[in-house]
Amino acid sequence: MEIKIVKDxxxxxxxxxxxxxxxxxxxxxxxxxxxxxxxxxxxxxxERLIPELLKRNVKVGVIEGDVATLxxxxxxxHTGVPVVQINTEKFGSLCHLGSNVxxxxxxxxxxxxxxxVIVENVGNLVCPGExxxxxxxxxxxxxxxxxxDKPLKYPRIFQKTNLAIINKIDIAEACDADIRLIxxxxxxxxxxxxxxxxxxxxxxxxxxxxxxxxxxxKVILESSNTLILK
Amino acid sequence: MEIKIVKDxxxxxxxxxxxxxxxxxxxxxxxxxxxxxxxxxxxxxxERLIPELLKRNVKVGVIEGDVATLxxxxxxxHTGVPVVQINTEKFGSLCHLGSNVxxxxxxxxxxxxxxxVIVENVGNLVCPGExxxxxxxxxxxxxxxxxxDKPLKYPRIFQKTNLAIINKIDIAEACDADIRLIxxxxxxxxxxxxxxxxxxxxxxxxxxxxxxxxxxxKVILESSNTLILK
Numbered sequence: 097m098e099i100k101i102v103k104d105x106x107x108x109x110x111x112x113x114x115x116x117x118x119x120x121x122x123x124x125x126x127x128x129x130x131x132x133x134x135x136x137x138x139x140x141x142x143e144r145l146i147p148e149l150l151k152r153n154v155k156v157g158v159i160e161g162d163v164a165t166l167x168x169x170x171x172x173x174h175t176g177v178p179v180v181q182i183n184t185e186k187f188g189s190l191c192h193l194g195s196n197v198x199x200x201x202x203x204x205x206x207x208x209x210x211x212x213v214i215v216e217n218v219g220n221l222v223c224p225g226e227x228x229x230x231x232x233x234x235x236x237x238x239x240x241x242x243x244x245d246k247p248l249k250y251p252r253i254f255q256k257t258n259l260a261i262i263n264k265i266d267i268a269e270a271c272d273a274d275i276r277l278i279x280x281x282x283x284x285x286x287x288x289x290x291x292x293x294x295x296x297x298x299x300x301x302x303x304x305x306x307x308x309x310x311x312x313x314k315v316i317l318e319s320s321n322t323l324i325l326k
Numbered sequence: 327m328e329i330k331i332v333k334d335x336x337x338x339x340x341x342x343x344x345x346x347x348x349x350x351x352x353x354x355x356x357x358x359x360x361x362x363x364x365x366x367x368x369x370x371x372x373e374r375l376i377p378e379l380l381k382r383n384v385k386v387g388v389i390e391g392d393v394a395t396l397x398x399x400x401x402x403x404h405t406g407v408p409v410v411q412i413n414t415e416k417f418g419s420l421c422h423l424g425s426n427v428x429x430x431x432x433x434x435x436x437x438x439x440x441x442x443v444i445v446e447n448v449g450n451l452v453c454p455g456e457x458x459x460x461x462x463x464x465x466x467x468x469x470x471x472x473x474x475d476k477p478l479k480y481p482r483i484f485q486k487t488n489l490a491i492i493n494k495i496d497i498a499e500a501c502d503a504d505i506r507l508i509x510x511x512x513x514x515x516x517x518x519x520x521x522x523x524x525x526x527x528x529x530x531x532x533x534x535x536x537x538x539x540x541x542x543x544k545v546i547l548e549s550s551n552t553l554i555l556k
Contacts, residue, residue, distance in 0.1 A: 133363045133364045133365060133449070133451075133472075134363045134451045134472055134473075134476055134479070134480060135363060135469070135471060135472025135473045135476060162479050163452060163479060163480055163481070163482070164478065164479055164480070164481055165475070165478050165479050167475050167478065167479060185481075190452075191421060191450070191452035191453045218452065219363070219451065219479070219480075220421070220450055220451070220452055220453075221363075221364045221449065221450070222393060222420075222421035222448065222450055222453070223421045223450075223452070223453065239365070239471065241365060241469065241471035241494070241497075241501075242363075242364055242365025243364075243365045245395070245397050246364055246365060248394065248395050248397065249364070249392050249393060249394055249395050249397060249449070250364060250393055250394070250449075251393070251394055251415075252393070264471070267471075267497070267500050267501060270497050270500035270501075271471070271497060271500075272527075297502075
C-alpha cells in the first residue's frame with residue numbers, strides 16, 4: 097500500500113521533471129543540481145563557483161532550496177545573479193526539492209537572461225537522490241568531515257549523480273580523513289563517474305569545476321539544438 | 327491529495343510508536359533516539375558513550391538504522407552490547423526509521439537483558455524529526471563542521487528533541503566554527519532544551535552525557551512503575 101503511494105508520487109514527479117527539461121530546452125538553458133548532507137559546504141562552494149562561471153561569460157541563475165530561512169539566498173546576493181528561494185516548510189517541511197517546486201521556481205525566472213541554472217537542493221543525502229528535479233546534471237558533494245564510508249551508506253545518491261565532489265579538503269588532516277579511501281568508496285558505487293576535490297574556503301578546485309560544468313553546458317545546448325533541428 | 331497521504335502515514339506511524347512505548351514499559355526499558363546529519367559523529371559518540379553507561383551498571387542495547395551496510399553495527403561490536411541493524415534499503419531506501427521497523431527490531435531483543443535502548447537513526451536532519459520512533463527521549467547532534475545556522479535551517483528536528491549535542495568541538499578552530507553562535511541559534515528554536523558540547527574523538531563531555539541519560543532513564547522507569555501501580 098505505502099509502496100504503491102510512493103510509486104505514484106515518484107511517477108508524478110518524473111512527469112513534471114520532463115516538463116522542467118522541456119522548459120529548459122525551449123529557453124536554451126542547462127540545469128545543474130547540487131546535493132549533499134547539511135553543512136557539506138554547498139553554499140560557500142556556489143559563492144566561489146558563480147564568479148568563476150561569470151568570468152567564462154555564461155549567465156547564471158540559482159534556485160535555492162531549504163526547509164526554512166532565506167540565509168543561503170542572502171549569502172549569494174554578492175554574486176549579483178538572480179536567485180529564487182524555495183522554502184519547503186510551506187510544503188510539509190519536505191526533505192527534498194520536487195520537480196513541481198523547481199518548475200514553479202523556474203517559471204519565475206523566465207524574464208531573466210539566464211543560460212545556466214544551478215539548483216541547491218535541501219541538505220540531505222537520501223531523499224534528493226530519489227526525486228528527479230528535471231536537472232540535466234546531478235552533482236553530489238561529500239565533505240571530508242563526514243567520514244569515509246558515506247558513499248557506501250548512501251549509495252543511491254552516488255549512483256544517480258554525474259559527478260562527485262569531495263569538499264573541505266583543507267581540513268582533511270584536522271579530521272583524520274583519508275581522501276583516498278573516500279575516493280575508493282565512491283568508485284565502488286559509481287565507477288564511471290569523475291571525482292573532483294575542492295576546498296571552497298581555500299578556493300581549490302573551483303576553476304576546474306567551472307570548466308567541467310561549462311563543457312557539459314555546451315554539450316547539453318548543442319544536443320538540444322540538434323533535437324530542435326530534427 | 328499528497329498532504330492527506332502524508333497525514334495518514336504519520337498517523338499510522340504515531341499509533342505504532344505508542345505500541346513501541348507500551349512494549350518498552352512492559353519490559354522496564356527506556357529508549358533514546360539519536361538523530362543527526364550524515365557524518366555528524368553519532369556512531370563514534372556511541373562507541374564512547376556505551377562503555378560509560380555500562381560503568382554505571384545499566385544494561386544497554388542498540389538499534390542501528392542505515393540505508394545500507396552493516397558498518398555501524400560492526401563498529402559497535404567491541405562494546406559487547408546487543409545490536410540489531412535495520413537497513414532501510416529494503417523498504418524503499420527510507421530516509422528515517424519508522425516506528426514499524428523499530429517495533430520489529432525491538433521484538434528481536436525481547437530475550438536480551440536490556441534496560442536502556444539506544445536508537446541510532448538514519449543520518450538525516452529532516453525526516454527523522456517528523457517520525458516518532460516510540461523513543462522516550464530524542465537527541466539531536468550537530469557537528470561544528472556543519473555551519474552555525476543549521477538549527478535555523480532545520481528547525482523541526484531541534485523543536486522535537488529533548489537535548490541538543492554540539493559534537494566535534496575539538497576541530498571547531500580548524501573549521502572556523504563559532505560554538506557560541508551555534509548555541510544561540512539552538513536557543514532561538516528550542517529555548518528550554520539543554521545543550522551539551524562533546525568531542526567523541528577526544529572523549530570530552532561523554533561522562534556528562536551518560537549521567538544525563540541515566541537520570542532520565544530513572545525518571546522514565548519510575549513514572550512507568552507509577553502508571554502500572556495505578
